[in-house]
Amino acid sequence: MMHSDPPFDTRAHYMALMARKRLYGGIVLAIFVALMVSGFMLTDDRNAGGFWDGLPQIFDFPAAVLADTIPKLDRLPGHFLRYFPSLMETINIAAVSTLLGAGLAMLLSLLSTRGLARWPRLIPLFRRIMDIMRAIPEIVVALVLIFVLGGGPVPAMIAIAFHTAGALGKLFSEVNENADLKPVEGLQSVGGTWFQRMWMGVVPQVSPNYFSYALLRFEINIRASAILGFVGAGGIGYDLRNAMAWGQGRFDEAAAIFILLFLTIVVFDQLSSHVRNAMIAKKGSH
């Protein structure tokens, strides 16, 4: 019976399949559009000022900043100099927290990679630890630490390092999984301790990838440390909040900070992508 089906049935079947696929696609699209629209209306409703009311005013603040800055352009270099130390603090927070976080991530990732772990049974534990560290937003740790340690760069540093350890740990352990185990076995055969096996057998293989991920993270951490400054953890973000509080007529300082922050982010963005590209090119040439 089956064999006597007319051949054009294939085509009908294909068309039916396509129609169903299109229908599913259409339903998903409709749900997505409905979610976007209703979400938009909901947030519009909850916002202090509505979207359509605010849209014409969107350039008011930039215009006010420009109006305050242009007559005082000659003061800008002075402002740059004045806020440079806090910019350095922001960058330092990012750098130290990337260093510390990467160090911790290295340890955690080695402890949670199959085949390399010191205690294979504890792999799930270390993975969960990294998941939780990654899930906690920096601001949570920072605000709690500000309460205990007082304002300043240290709470921000710890908070960002904490999150970085979780985020990098996951990426590092993916890198570790591709590491060649032969050097590790070689070191084991001559009686190397776990630490020696990792330090001399694994780390040299994976360090270029570690470095490139850490560099990417450094860039993200500069942004994070600026934001944490805004909630009271020191650095340029804190100055920005104060400068904003001066209000209309004195926005030139805020403008100086905007420019500094913008330039910093762009410079480090370019720098890190440059270094990473150079590393990839170097690796390719070998």
Next chain:
Amino acid sequence: MADAALYASADRLFARKKLFAFGLPVLVLVYLGYIVFAFDIPGLAERARMDNARTLLADVWSYKTHVTQDNRTDEVVVAIEGERRGTYAPGAEPDWVSVDPAGTAVDLGDGHALRFLPGGGFAYDVPGFGLIEARIEGRAVVSNLGDEALPEWISASRTRFQVETSHGRVSLTRNRTELFRYFPGWELFFFTLDSPYHGHGLFEIAFGERIDPARANLAGAWHDFWHNAMWRHSDVAWALFETILMAFLGTFGAAIVALPLAFLSAKNFAPLMAVRFAMRRVFDFLRGVDGLIWTIVLSRAFGPGPMTGALAILLTDTGSFGKLFSEALENVDGKQIEGVASTGARPVLRYRFGVIPQIIPVLISQVLYFFESNTRSATIIGAITGGGIGLLLTQAMITQKDWEEVSYYIVLIVLMVMAMDSLSGWLRRKLIRGT
């Protein structure tokens, strides 16, 4: 000779590696040493408020019940955390407090017994130490311990006398005598004291007799739980939803805006170099002006709220997506487009069937990845613009006493982020395999 040159080059290589192996750690150490002084870490010990840390930790896992006697009226009030909503009605005090006009007696357990004295004062029988009696005489606070060296858990001055033991803390000032007793757990998490369901178990509510004659048990209990005035569960749930909504609108809005713009900045689709160059600079600008700055600028125009946060995410991510999408577009295989073109398809159809199917996996996985990480950012941005769980978190932190609420929010945030993480991972697998 050749050997010598080889040895020399090997030595040089080793020397360089040695320099690197030792130089890099030294460099890092020097930098960290500089940071120790730049961040004034030696001064941290004296700036740190260890008492704050203690209150925080104690508050996270325990709560205190205040038993307060007004020394003028001798009136005793028992209230959880001293809050109005946690105040026990007169006559309904917990059984370890027996209110008595001649002197309220409190049993702190393990032989620790305390009696409030009318007119101000208390008598506290501390096992292994003896009876401590303190009272108001005239304008001063006096005790039976005299001026001899007091143990460090007792502090005495002319205006205040305080005893702190493992079972509670009692203090006497001219206006009042106050006892704090600590219990583990989060107080009144399900029902406040004014709810008829307080003190009843889940089983009793679900299957027992009707507790409030006016309402069915489950409906009433749900209402009282959901509108719990101390923990505000409905507001918290709404705030979590708002945070996710901010991330959702921002991320997907950015993807919708960025996709057409990415075509304009991809080498193989944009005919004009000037347009391409301009688009790329726009993307760089959007990314370079950090989310923080966008948040500030936008909150000036739109006021505080979730819309501002969503737009800030949208603007920043448009930059990132534009860059990523245009890179993906530059890597598409031209043959498929040619194939579609050979059927006589119009340009729109060529893009729809030749290009989009190729970049959809990259697109979806990037967007979902950003969605997940933006849930975290939305918490932070919410703290600045005033929307979602970030706002609740900062508000609870500013009061500096509701640490149990802070820890509740932190737990919820972590669960939310982890849930979004697995949701986006699941969707990614599902959608990419599906197409």
